[in-house]
Amino acid sequence: MPSLLEVNGLHAGYGLFSVLHGLAFDVKEREIVALVGSNGAGKTTTMRAISGLIQSTGGSIHFNGEETTNLTPSQMVARGLVCVPEGRQLFPEMTVRDTLLVGVSTPRARDRRDQSLKTVYKLFPKLNERSGQLCGTLSGGEQQMVAIGRGLMSAPQLLLLDEPSLGLAPTIVKQLFQAITDIRDQGVTVLIVEQNVRSVLSFVDRAYVIENGSVELSGSAEELINNPDVVNAYFGIGSKESVS
Ligand SMILES: Nc1ncnc2c1ncn2[C@@H]1O[C@H](COP(=O)(O)OP(=O)(O)OP(=O)(O)O)[C@@H](O)[C@H]1O
Ligand SMILES: [Mg+2]
Known part of the structure:
Protein backbone atom coordinates (compact mmCIF):
# COMPACT_ATOMS: atom_id res chain seq x y z
CA MET A 1 0.00 0.00 0.00
CA LEU A 81 -3.01 17.39 7.08
CA VAL A 82 -4.09 18.90 10.39
CA CYS A 83 -2.17 19.10 13.68
CA VAL A 84 -3.68 19.22 17.17
CA PRO A 85 -0.76 20.77 19.06
CA GLU A 86 0.70 19.92 22.44
CA GLY A 87 -1.10 21.87 25.16
CA ARG A 88 -4.46 22.22 23.32
CA GLN A 89 -4.13 25.99 22.68
CA LEU A 90 -7.77 27.00 23.18
CA PHE A 91 -9.08 30.50 23.86
CA PRO A 92 -10.63 30.37 27.35
CA GLU A 93 -13.24 33.05 26.53
CA MET A 94 -14.55 31.28 23.43
CA THR A 95 -17.48 28.84 23.45
CA VAL A 96 -17.11 25.19 22.49
CA ARG A 97 -19.14 25.66 19.30
CA ASP A 98 -17.26 28.77 18.16
CA THR A 99 -13.95 27.02 18.83
CA LEU A 100 -15.00 24.03 16.75
CA LEU A 101 -16.00 26.35 13.90
CA VAL A 102 -12.50 27.90 13.91
CA GLY A 103 -11.43 24.59 12.36
CA VAL A 104 -13.55 25.35 9.27
CA SER A 105 -10.93 27.29 7.36
CA THR A 106 -10.81 25.82 3.87
CA PRO A 107 -13.41 25.37 1.10
CA ARG A 108 -13.15 21.59 1.60
CA ALA A 109 -13.97 21.98 5.31
CA ARG A 110 -16.76 24.51 4.56
CA ASP A 111 -18.47 22.02 2.23
CA ARG A 112 -18.47 19.43 5.00
CA ARG A 113 -19.18 21.76 7.94
CA ASP A 114 -22.57 20.38 9.03
CA GLN A 115 -21.52 16.78 8.54
CA SER A 116 -18.27 17.34 10.45
CA LEU A 117 -20.09 19.02 13.35
CA LYS A 118 -22.46 16.04 13.55
CA THR A 119 -19.49 13.66 13.53
CA VAL A 120 -17.70 15.58 16.30
CA TYR A 121 -20.82 15.72 18.49
CA LYS A 122 -21.44 12.01 17.94
CA LEU A 123 -17.85 11.22 18.88
CA PHE A 124 -17.90 13.52 21.90
CA PRO A 125 -21.54 13.89 23.09
CA LYS A 126 -20.33 16.05 25.99
CA LEU A 127 -19.35 18.76 23.54
CA ASN A 128 -22.89 18.85 22.17
CA GLU A 129 -24.29 19.24 25.70
CA ARG A 130 -21.74 21.98 26.41
CA SER A 131 -21.67 23.72 23.04
CA GLY A 132 -22.40 27.13 24.61
CA GLN A 133 -19.93 26.79 27.49
CA LEU A 134 -16.68 28.77 27.56
CA CYS A 135 -13.60 26.61 26.91
CA GLY A 136 -11.82 28.03 29.97
CA THR A 137 -14.46 26.45 32.23
CA LEU A 138 -14.16 22.92 30.78
CA SER A 139 -12.30 20.05 32.44
CA GLY A 140 -8.92 19.00 31.00
CA GLY A 141 -10.47 16.00 29.24
CA GLU A 142 -13.24 18.13 27.72
CA GLN A 143 -10.69 20.69 26.54
CA GLN A 144 -8.76 17.93 24.79
CA MET A 145 -12.01 16.81 23.10
CA VAL A 146 -12.54 20.39 21.85
CA ALA A 147 -8.97 20.55 20.53
CA ILE A 148 -9.40 17.27 18.64
CA GLY A 149 -12.89 18.29 17.52
CA ARG A 150 -11.52 21.55 16.10
CA GLY A 151 -8.93 19.51 14.18
CA LEU A 152 -11.65 17.24 12.79
CA MET A 153 -13.67 20.27 11.63
CA SER A 154 -10.83 20.91 9.14
CA ALA A 155 -11.87 17.63 7.46
CA PRO A 156 -8.42 16.05 7.72
N1 LIG B 1 11.15 26.84 20.03
C1 LIG B 1 12.29 26.23 20.34
N2 LIG B 1 13.47 26.91 20.33
C2 LIG B 1 14.64 26.30 20.64
N3 LIG B 1 14.75 25.01 20.98
C3 LIG B 1 13.61 24.29 21.03
C4 LIG B 1 12.33 24.86 20.72
N4 LIG B 1 11.39 23.89 20.87
C5 LIG B 1 12.05 22.80 21.24
N5 LIG B 1 13.38 23.01 21.34
C6 LIG B 1 14.40 22.02 21.70
O1 LIG B 1 14.40 20.98 20.74
C7 LIG B 1 14.60 19.71 21.35
C8 LIG B 1 13.48 18.77 20.97
O2 LIG B 1 12.26 19.29 21.50
P1 LIG B 1 10.85 18.65 21.19
O3 LIG B 1 9.84 19.61 21.72
O4 LIG B 1 10.77 18.27 19.77
O5 LIG B 1 10.91 17.32 22.07
P2 LIG B 1 9.79 16.26 22.40
O6 LIG B 1 10.30 14.94 21.95
O7 LIG B 1 8.49 16.71 21.87
O8 LIG B 1 9.81 16.29 24.01
P3 LIG B 1 8.60 16.20 25.07
O9 LIG B 1 8.34 14.74 25.23
O10 LIG B 1 9.18 16.79 26.31
O11 LIG B 1 7.43 16.97 24.55
C9 LIG B 1 14.70 19.98 22.85
O12 LIG B 1 16.06 19.97 23.20
C10 LIG B 1 14.09 21.36 23.01
O13 LIG B 1 14.69 22.06 24.08
MG1 LIG C 1 6.71 17.30 22.75
Whole structure:
Protein backbone atom coordinates (compact mmCIF):
# COMPACT_ATOMS: atom_id res chain seq x y z
CA MET A 1 0.00 0.00 0.00
CA PRO A 2 1.42 3.45 -0.85
CA SER A 3 2.25 5.72 2.09
CA LEU A 4 -0.01 8.64 2.91
CA LEU A 5 2.88 10.38 4.67
CA GLU A 6 6.50 9.67 3.89
CA VAL A 7 9.34 11.34 5.75
CA ASN A 8 12.87 10.75 4.46
CA GLY A 9 16.19 11.87 5.92
CA LEU A 10 14.56 14.83 7.66
CA HIS A 11 16.74 17.49 9.29
CA ALA A 12 15.19 20.35 11.27
CA GLY A 13 15.80 22.45 14.36
CA TYR A 14 15.69 25.94 15.78
CA GLY A 15 18.23 28.40 14.37
CA LEU A 16 21.63 26.80 14.69
CA PHE A 17 20.30 24.16 17.09
CA SER A 18 19.73 21.00 15.13
CA VAL A 19 17.12 18.57 16.55
CA LEU A 20 16.22 16.08 13.82
CA HIS A 21 19.09 14.18 12.23
CA GLY A 22 17.90 12.25 9.20
CA LEU A 23 14.56 11.11 10.60
CA ALA A 24 12.69 8.62 8.41
CA PHE A 25 9.27 7.04 8.83
CA ASP A 26 5.98 6.58 7.03
CA VAL A 27 2.27 6.36 7.72
CA LYS A 28 -0.08 4.38 5.51
CA GLU A 29 -3.69 5.22 4.85
CA ARG A 30 -6.05 4.30 7.72
CA GLU A 31 -3.24 3.41 10.09
CA ILE A 32 -2.75 4.73 13.59
CA VAL A 33 0.99 5.24 14.03
CA ALA A 34 2.67 6.43 17.23
CA LEU A 35 5.90 8.34 17.79
CA VAL A 36 7.29 7.65 21.25
CA GLY A 37 10.54 8.61 22.94
CA SER A 38 11.92 10.50 25.89
CA ASN A 39 11.56 14.21 26.64
CA GLY A 40 13.43 16.35 24.16
CA ALA A 41 13.83 13.49 21.64
CA GLY A 42 12.32 15.62 18.87
CA LYS A 43 8.73 14.36 18.65
CA THR A 44 7.05 17.77 18.71
CA THR A 45 9.71 19.14 16.36
CA THR A 46 8.79 16.33 13.93
CA MET A 47 5.09 17.26 14.12
CA ARG A 48 5.96 20.94 13.55
CA ALA A 49 8.13 20.17 10.52
CA ILE A 50 5.46 17.95 8.93
CA SER A 51 2.73 20.54 9.44
CA GLY A 52 4.85 23.41 8.10
CA LEU A 53 5.29 25.27 11.40
CA ILE A 54 9.07 25.08 11.14
CA GLN A 55 11.26 24.80 8.06
CA SER A 56 13.28 21.66 7.53
CA THR A 57 16.90 22.00 6.52
CA GLY A 58 17.30 18.68 4.74
CA GLY A 59 15.45 15.59 3.60
CA SER A 60 11.92 15.42 2.26
CA ILE A 61 8.28 15.09 3.25
CA HIS A 62 5.70 13.64 0.89
CA PHE A 63 1.97 13.73 1.60
CA ASN A 64 -0.46 11.89 -0.65
CA GLY A 65 2.25 11.38 -3.26
CA GLU A 66 3.08 15.10 -3.48
CA GLU A 67 6.29 16.63 -2.14
CA THR A 68 5.20 19.00 0.64
CA THR A 69 8.57 19.79 2.26
CA ASN A 70 8.44 23.34 3.65
CA LEU A 71 4.90 24.20 2.56
CA THR A 72 3.09 26.55 4.96
CA PRO A 73 0.68 25.33 7.67
CA SER A 74 -2.33 26.63 5.73
CA GLN A 75 -1.15 24.86 2.57
CA MET A 76 -0.88 21.63 4.60
CA VAL A 77 -4.36 22.08 6.11
CA ALA A 78 -5.75 22.68 2.62
CA ARG A 79 -4.22 19.34 1.59
CA GLY A 80 -5.83 17.55 4.52
CA LEU A 81 -3.01 17.39 7.08
CA VAL A 82 -4.09 18.90 10.39
CA CYS A 83 -2.17 19.10 13.68
CA VAL A 84 -3.68 19.22 17.17
CA PRO A 85 -0.76 20.77 19.06
CA GLU A 86 0.70 19.92 22.44
CA GLY A 87 -1.10 21.87 25.16
CA ARG A 88 -4.46 22.22 23.32
CA GLN A 89 -4.13 25.99 22.68
CA LEU A 90 -7.77 27.00 23.18
CA PHE A 91 -9.08 30.50 23.86
CA PRO A 92 -10.63 30.37 27.35
CA GLU A 93 -13.24 33.05 26.53
CA MET A 94 -14.55 31.28 23.43
CA THR A 95 -17.48 28.84 23.45
CA VAL A 96 -17.11 25.19 22.49
CA ARG A 97 -19.14 25.66 19.30
CA ASP A 98 -17.26 28.77 18.16
CA THR A 99 -13.95 27.02 18.83
CA LEU A 100 -15.00 24.03 16.75
CA LEU A 101 -16.00 26.35 13.90
CA VAL A 102 -12.50 27.90 13.91
CA GLY A 103 -11.43 24.59 12.36
CA VAL A 104 -13.55 25.35 9.27
CA SER A 105 -10.93 27.29 7.36
CA THR A 106 -10.81 25.82 3.87
CA PRO A 107 -13.41 25.37 1.10
CA ARG A 108 -13.15 21.59 1.60
CA ALA A 109 -13.97 21.98 5.31
CA ARG A 110 -16.76 24.51 4.56
CA ASP A 111 -18.47 22.02 2.23
CA ARG A 112 -18.47 19.43 5.00
CA ARG A 113 -19.18 21.76 7.94
CA ASP A 114 -22.57 20.38 9.03
CA GLN A 115 -21.52 16.78 8.54
CA SER A 116 -18.27 17.34 10.45
CA LEU A 117 -20.09 19.02 13.35
CA LYS A 118 -22.46 16.04 13.55
CA THR A 119 -19.49 13.66 13.53
CA VAL A 120 -17.70 15.58 16.30
CA TYR A 121 -20.82 15.72 18.49
CA LYS A 122 -21.44 12.01 17.94
CA LEU A 123 -17.85 11.22 18.88
CA PHE A 124 -17.90 13.52 21.90
CA PRO A 125 -21.54 13.89 23.09
CA LYS A 126 -20.33 16.05 25.99
CA LEU A 127 -19.35 18.76 23.54
CA ASN A 128 -22.89 18.85 22.17
CA GLU A 129 -24.29 19.24 25.70
CA ARG A 130 -21.74 21.98 26.41
CA SER A 131 -21.67 23.72 23.04
CA GLY A 132 -22.40 27.13 24.61
CA GLN A 133 -19.93 26.79 27.49
CA LEU A 134 -16.68 28.77 27.56
CA CYS A 135 -13.60 26.61 26.91
CA GLY A 136 -11.82 28.03 29.97
CA THR A 137 -14.46 26.45 32.23
CA LEU A 138 -14.16 22.92 30.78
CA SER A 139 -12.30 20.05 32.44
CA GLY A 140 -8.92 19.00 31.00
CA GLY A 141 -10.47 16.00 29.24
CA GLU A 142 -13.24 18.13 27.72
CA GLN A 143 -10.69 20.69 26.54
CA GLN A 144 -8.76 17.93 24.79
CA MET A 145 -12.01 16.81 23.10
CA VAL A 146 -12.54 20.39 21.85
CA ALA A 147 -8.97 20.55 20.53
CA ILE A 148 -9.40 17.27 18.64
CA GLY A 149 -12.89 18.29 17.52
CA ARG A 150 -11.52 21.55 16.10
CA GLY A 151 -8.93 19.51 14.18
CA LEU A 152 -11.65 17.24 12.79
CA MET A 153 -13.67 20.27 11.63
CA SER A 154 -10.83 20.91 9.14
CA ALA A 155 -11.87 17.63 7.46
CA PRO A 156 -8.42 16.05 7.72
CA GLN A 157 -7.16 13.04 5.86
CA LEU A 158 -4.27 12.79 8.33
CA LEU A 159 -4.71 13.99 11.91
CA LEU A 160 -1.55 14.66 13.96
CA LEU A 161 -2.07 14.49 17.73
CA ASP A 162 0.73 15.71 20.01
CA GLU A 163 0.40 14.21 23.49
CA PRO A 164 -3.39 14.29 23.73
CA SER A 165 -3.39 12.38 27.02
CA LEU A 166 -1.13 14.81 28.87
CA GLY A 167 -2.43 15.56 32.37
CA LEU A 168 -5.59 13.44 32.03
CA ALA A 169 -6.79 10.77 34.47
CA PRO A 170 -6.40 7.13 33.32
CA THR A 171 -10.15 6.56 32.75
CA ILE A 172 -10.35 9.69 30.58
CA VAL A 173 -7.25 8.59 28.67
CA LYS A 174 -8.94 5.27 27.95
CA GLN A 175 -12.02 7.04 26.54
CA LEU A 176 -9.82 9.36 24.52
CA PHE A 177 -7.89 6.48 22.95
CA GLN A 178 -11.21 4.77 22.12
CA ALA A 179 -12.35 8.00 20.42
CA ILE A 180 -9.10 8.06 18.40
CA THR A 181 -9.78 4.48 17.26
CA ASP A 182 -13.32 5.57 16.24
CA ILE A 183 -11.83 8.50 14.29
CA ARG A 184 -9.65 6.06 12.35
CA ASP A 185 -12.61 3.77 11.74
CA GLN A 186 -14.32 6.73 10.08
CA GLY A 187 -11.47 6.88 7.56
CA VAL A 188 -9.07 9.41 9.11
CA THR A 189 -5.42 8.33 9.37
CA VAL A 190 -3.78 9.22 12.69
CA LEU A 191 -0.19 10.01 13.74
CA ILE A 192 0.02 10.33 17.52
CA VAL A 193 2.85 11.38 19.84
CA GLU A 194 2.62 9.84 23.30
CA GLN A 195 4.68 9.55 26.48
CA ASN A 196 2.26 6.99 27.80
CA VAL A 197 4.06 4.21 25.92
CA ARG A 198 2.36 1.16 27.37
CA SER A 199 -1.16 2.55 26.83
CA VAL A 200 -0.48 3.83 23.34
CA LEU A 201 0.97 0.49 22.19
CA SER A 202 -2.31 -1.13 23.26
CA PHE A 203 -4.29 0.50 20.43
CA VAL A 204 -2.00 1.72 17.64
CA ASP A 205 -0.95 -0.34 14.60
CA ARG A 206 2.73 0.60 14.50
CA ALA A 207 5.14 2.81 16.39
CA TYR A 208 8.53 4.47 16.03
CA VAL A 209 10.83 5.06 18.99
CA ILE A 210 12.61 8.38 18.45
CA GLU A 211 15.76 9.25 20.38
CA ASN A 212 18.08 12.18 19.69
CA GLY A 213 16.25 13.17 16.54
CA SER A 214 16.31 9.88 14.70
CA VAL A 215 14.42 6.58 14.70
CA GLU A 216 15.96 4.13 17.13
CA LEU A 217 13.45 1.30 16.77
CA SER A 218 10.24 0.65 14.88
CA GLY A 219 7.73 -2.10 14.40
CA SER A 220 4.16 -3.21 14.97
CA ALA A 221 2.74 -2.39 18.39
CA GLU A 222 2.93 -6.08 19.23
CA GLU A 223 6.60 -6.35 18.26
CA LEU A 224 7.50 -3.32 20.34
CA ILE A 225 5.54 -4.42 23.41
CA ASN A 226 7.55 -7.65 23.35
CA ASN A 227 10.89 -6.01 22.58
CA PRO A 228 13.24 -6.26 25.61
CA ASP A 229 14.85 -2.88 24.82
CA VAL A 230 11.45 -1.17 24.87
CA VAL A 231 10.44 -3.04 28.02
CA ASN A 232 13.66 -1.98 29.77
CA ALA A 233 13.54 1.61 28.63
CA TYR A 234 9.83 2.30 29.08
CA PHE A 235 8.16 -0.33 31.29
CA GLY A 236 10.78 -1.55 33.76
CA ILE A 237 11.80 -0.35 37.20
CA GLY A 238 13.65 2.95 36.77
CA SER A 239 12.35 3.20 33.20
CA LYS A 240 11.58 6.53 31.55
CA GLU A 241 7.85 5.89 32.06
CA SER A 242 8.08 5.01 35.73
CA VAL A 243 10.15 8.08 36.59
CA SER A 244 8.13 10.55 34.49
N1 LIG B 1 11.15 26.84 20.03
C1 LIG B 1 12.29 26.23 20.34
N2 LIG B 1 13.47 26.91 20.33
C2 LIG B 1 14.64 26.30 20.64
N3 LIG B 1 14.75 25.01 20.98
C3 LIG B 1 13.61 24.29 21.03
C4 LIG B 1 12.33 24.86 20.72
N4 LIG B 1 11.39 23.89 20.87
C5 LIG B 1 12.05 22.80 21.24
N5 LIG B 1 13.38 23.01 21.34
C6 LIG B 1 14.40 22.02 21.70
O1 LIG B 1 14.40 20.98 20.74
C7 LIG B 1 14.60 19.71 21.35
C8 LIG B 1 13.48 18.77 20.97
O2 LIG B 1 12.26 19.29 21.50
P1 LIG B 1 10.85 18.65 21.19
O3 LIG B 1 9.84 19.61 21.72
O4 LIG B 1 10.77 18.27 19.77
O5 LIG B 1 10.91 17.32 22.07
P2 LIG B 1 9.79 16.26 22.40
O6 LIG B 1 10.30 14.94 21.95
O7 LIG B 1 8.49 16.71 21.87
O8 LIG B 1 9.81 16.29 24.01
P3 LIG B 1 8.60 16.20 25.07
O9 LIG B 1 8.34 14.74 25.23
O10 LIG B 1 9.18 16.79 26.31
O11 LIG B 1 7.43 16.97 24.55
C9 LIG B 1 14.70 19.98 22.85
O12 LIG B 1 16.06 19.97 23.20
C10 LIG B 1 14.09 21.36 23.01
O13 LIG B 1 14.69 22.06 24.08
MG1 LIG C 1 6.71 17.30 22.75
